[in-house]
Amino acid sequence: MSFTFAGPVLEGSLMRLEPLGHQHAADLAVAAEEDRGSYGLTWVPGAAEVAGYVETQLGRAAAGQVVPYAQVDRVSGRAVGATAFLDPRLWPGEERLCAVEVGFTWLAASAQGSGVNTEAKYLLFRHAFEAWGVARLDLKTDARNGRSRAAIEGAGARFEGVLRNWAKSWAPGEDGRLRDSAIFSVTAAEWPDCRAHLEERIARVLDRRALPVGGPSRP
Numbered sequence: 001m002s003f004t005f006a007g008p009v010l011e012g013s014l015m016r017l018e019p020l021g022h023q024h025a026a027d028l029a030v031a032a033e034e035d036r037g038s039y040g041l042t043w044v045p046g047a048a049e050v051a052g053y054v055e056t057q058l059g060r061a062a063a064g065q066v067v068p069y070a071q072v073d074r075v076s077g078r079a080v081g082a083t084a085f086l087d088p089r090l091w092p093g094e095e096r097l098c099a100v101e102v103g104f105t106w107l108a109a110s111a112q113g114s115g116v117n118t119e120a121k122y123l124l125f126r127h128a129f130e131a132w133g134v135a136r137l138d139l140k141t142d143a144r145n146g147r148s149r150a151a152i153e154g155a156g157a158r159f160e161g162v163l164r165n166w167a168k169s170w171a172p173g174e175d176g177r178l179r180d181s182a183i184f185s186v187t188a189a190e191w192p193d194c195r196a197h198l199e200e201r202i203a204r205v206l207d208r209r210a211l212p213v214g215g216p217s218r219p
Contacts, residue, residue, distance in 0.1 A: 002095040005088045007067045010123040013074070013206055015116045017123055020057055020068035020082060025050050027079035028070065031108035038109040041142040041179075043170035057084070057104070064088070071107065071120050081107035083120055085128070087138070100128055101138040115205030121155040122198040129191045136187050142171065143180040154201075156194035157184035 010017040018024070029047040036044070045053035057068040067085040072078065084104040091098045102124050107117060128134045139155075141148040143162045153159060159182065166181035186194050 003088075003090065003097055005064045005067055005085070005097075006061075007069070007085065007127060010069070010127055012119040012123055013202065014114070014119045014209075015074055015080075016072050017069040017083070017120060018072050018079075020054060020061075020070045020084075022051075022054055022058075024070040024072075024079040024082075025054050028054070028082065031078075031080050031111070032106075035109035038112060039106065040147065041145040041171045042106055042148065044106045057082075060086075066104065068104065069120075069124075071111070071116055073111065073116065080111040080116065081105070083124065085124065097132045097134050099134055099136040099138065100132070101140070102128075103139065115202060115209075117151060118155065118198060118201050118205070122195070122202060125155075125186060125191065125198070126195065129186075129188060134188065136185055139184040140167075140181045141184075142169070143182040144171075145182075149182055149184075152184045156190075156197045157186050158190070159184050 007017075007019065009019065028045075029050040032044050032050060033047045036046075057066060060066040061068055065086065069083050070079040071081040071083060073080050082104065083102065083106075085100050086103055087101040088097055089099045090096060102121070105117070105120075111117075125137060128137050137157075139152050139157050141152060143149075149159075162180050162182050164180045165178040167179055169177045169179035171179070
């Protein structure tokens with residue numbers, strides 16, 4: 001059976017990941033404009049660009065390049081950001097996923113630091129390792145983006161190094177330039193400890209917010 005690069009709704013206690021669709025565009029347009037000063041070196045579509053952004057991501061999904069998600073806050077029911085699986089790599093000669101990247105991630109300013117990003121990473125990582133059985137999960141960011149690097153390390157990923165002139169720069173005023181990319185990963189052997197770390201962080205957020213602790217169900 002050939003591997004299909006697609007994902008289901010991933011349900012958490014703080015938020016859920018819904019396959020991105022046009023129905024999320026209005027919420028994402030509002031989310032993107034809350035405080036654009038918080039994005040720094042990360043490209044986030046402006047309100048007028050969101051419809052095109054969604055269309056582009058859906059086109060990539062149809063081509064088997066990404067699995068895009070809207071990050072939906074469970075309390076408000078509103079989409080507060082986006083994320084995705086991308087760059088699927090199969091085992092040589094097999095129709096079985098070997099590795100995948102998590103990226104294209106952004107959140108409304110009000111959702112940053114709320115635990116939404118932590119639980120989103122947990123849900124994505126868990127699906128990759130426990131449903132798809134990957135051997136490795138990648139994350140990368142602009143090497144200058146200290147905030148993003150700290151968030152990735154906080155999710156339990158290990159820093160591997162910096163690849164120079166690795167990808168297009170999304171920083172303002174740097175059109176046509178390349179950036180250095182900081183590369184992080186989690187391997188299958190590291191996933192149990194990473195999972196426990198993320199579950200502990202989510203439990204602390206739930207305790208602070210006095211939300212029911214039951215956690216997301218297994219895939």
